[in-house]
Amino acid sequence: MKVVSVVGARPQFIKAGALSRELRLRHEEILVHTGQHYDQGMSDVFFEELGIPAPDYHLGIGSAAPGAQTGAMLAAIEAVLQKECPEAVLVYGDTNSTLAGALAAAKLHVPIGHVEAGLRSFNRRMPEEINRVVTDHVSTWLFAPSDAAREHLAQEGIRDGVHVVGDIMVDALRLHGARAEARAEALARHGLHAGGYYLATVHRAENTDEAGPLRRIFVALDALDKPVAMPLHPRTRKRVAELGIGIGGNVRVLAPQGYLDMLALQRGAACVLTDSGGVQKEAYYLRVPCVTLREETEWVETVASGWNTVAGTDPERILTAVARRPGAGAPHPDLYGDGMTAGRIVEILS
């Protein structure tokens, strides 16, 4: 079978990389990179480190307003699908690249597989929520990471084609975790030692569009009792400069990290503070407590387990959540599968 996989943003390279290995054992894969992320540290580094095959098509769309960006991707992906005539299209997660890939395929009647289907924040002001709802409703195969995700789909009337397969990011961790463990220099390079720092990432629109939330987050990070290592997403770097936000001396700003160094930095942190979906889950898998800098999360199981606290952007709530984080011995149930998600997806597609 010929499958076109559409990726464009950092977390999608990591997810597609894990699935691609299995997929190519049995099928022909054509990889399309929309160009949504394009800096070396946001794109190429993942292909190089994780051995992801070079894209067959690089659409070079780049950054733009959401409608213009999604529209440009839609037209370019449509042209690729018309040329390649695949039997299926795979899309990942909830970015504008996901939506464009799904819409282009749906219009051409190509069946769509959505990896990470059924996640919901129930906040329609999030661009990602729109992307995932629409993608789920045009997909043929809905690869859900959890029973909660399957439930969300059922509540929207989607029952056919739903498969609970676990989380593909556990596969990525299983494949690359050992290499990341060997990256002790990832900490030393920044003068950090295991357990002696917190790790923060922030990039969500809701936290970067307005000055208020971003300012409050930096106030909280500066008031923490250990230094904070913060690989800064380019969106956030830009907004910090535009809004004239001061970054206190407790925060060590780093460039976006490669996947292996990022895992090493997470593993060594006393606590992770983030608005990232992927980082919330990785913190859990690595048994590092997490404080989520949002008012809701899609990864509700991590919160139910006690390892993740949804704290929003109020400094007092954030500081309290960090202080009350669970200890290393807290119960840690297995969530989101066994790291064999890629094999299940390929089996179902086959």
Ligand code: UD1
């Ligand atoms: C996107 C996704 C988000 C995902 C995140 C992963 C959407 C709506 N959002 O958010 O769901 O969690 O990727 O990281 O699709 N920029 C650069 N260099 C780059 C990429 C971006 O400088 O390589 C800057 C540009 O100023 C751009 C801004 O970052 O305007 C935002 O990039 P964009 O891809 O629109 O959204 P993300 O915030 O990255």
Ligand code: UDP
């Ligand atoms: N990540 C990375 N380097 C960084 C920040 C994140 O490799 O500097 C990885 C992180 O470990 C996870 C994924 O990128 O695997 C999460 O992506 P991101 O936070 O950009 O997006 P989200 O998961 O929120 O969509």
